[in-house]
Amino acid sequence: MPAAYDTYDYPQYWENREYEHQSEIIAIKSLLERIHKIETILDIGSGYSRLTPTYLFRAKKIILTDPSSCLLKIAREKYKDNRKIKFVQSKVENLDKKIKTHSIDLVVMVRVVHHLEDSEKALQIISKLLKPNGYLLLEFPNKGHFKATMKEFFVGNFTFPLDIFPKDLRSKKAIKNKTLPFINYHPDIVVHKLKDYGFRVLEKRSVSNIRFQGLKNTISLPALLSLEKYLQKPFSYINFGPSIFLLAQKRG
Numbered sequence: 001m002p003a004a005y006d007t008y009d010y011p012q013y014w015e016n017r018e019y020e021h022q023s024e025i026i027a028i029k030s031l032l033e034r035i036h037k038i039e040t041i042l043d044i045g046s047g048y049s050r051l052t053p054t055y056l057f058r059a060k061k062i063i064l065t066d067p068s069s070c071l072l073k074i075a076r077e078k079y080k081d082n083r084k085i086k087f088v089q090s091k092v093e094n095l096d097k098k099i100k101t102h103s104i105d106l107v108v109m110v111r112v113v114h115h116l117e118d119s120e121k122a123l124q125i126i127s128k129l130l131k132p133n134g135y136l137l138l139e140f141p142n143k144g145h146f147k148a149t150m151k152e153f154f155v156g157n158f159t160f161p162l163d164i165f166p167k168d169l170r171s172k173k174a175i176k177n178k179t180l181p182f183i184n185y186h187p188d189i190v191v192h193k194l195k196d197y198g199f200r201v202l203e204k205r206s207v208s209n210i211r212f213q214g215l216k217n218t219i220s221l222p223a224l225l226s227l228e229k230y231l232q233k234p235f236s237y238i239n240f241g242p243s244i245f246l247l248a249q250k251r252g
Contacts, residue, residue, distance in 0.1 A: 045109060138245070144239055
């Protein structure tokens with residue numbers, strides 16, 4: 001059975017999103033600076049290896065996983081001569097059957113959790129695969145980002161910031177047709193769940209903080225990224241951006 005992204009041109013999706021792409025790279029590089037030594041990295045939902053160059057130099061072994069054979073084929077072609085990279089076609093729910101328990105130093109999971117029916121099961125599997133004191137670099141869409149909050153306030157929903165429950169952005173028809181979930185999360189809930197599964201959060205980053213088309217059209221990309229780099233940490237305290245990055249460590 002083909003994966004959802006087998007029939008979707010994901011590389012093309014990123015062609016006009018250089019600001020968002022570079023913003024994520026800024027966050028990942030900053031968070032990686034907090035990890036001293038990495039032997040093995042597991043990238044869950046790596047796709048066509050968009051983010052692989054960001055962490056490639058940090059580990060002796062890289063495992064790229066994705067349910068899409070089409071996206072992994074692009075990644076394989078790109079890194080066909082790199083012997084330290086291994087490819088595993090799998091959903092996150094099956095990874096514990098394909099990867100050795102307690103063998104991973106760092107799990108990277110970016111733009112994945114919003115598509116999962118059971119995010120808690122994913123955390124359970126990640127905890128199982130990580131070594132004691134291993135790390136998780138996790139991204140998720142922020143339900144209460146600034147633009148969403150202003151939109152809710154505009155229609156009179158002043159209690160929106162207190163609503164901590166996940167929100168599926170699919171239409172009723174899409175849910176009925178069982179398309180991929182698209183779930184936004186409240187950051188406090190994600191942090192709480194990480195603690196439940198034996199993690200402690202080391203750092204949080206608010207990412208893509210200037211994702212406003214008007215600003216993107218008028219300010220140069222280097223200027224936007226310079227401002228983005230400056231804003232990511234302070235804006236994380238108010239959960240400003242549409243995307244949140246967390247670095248968490250599994251308790252030993």
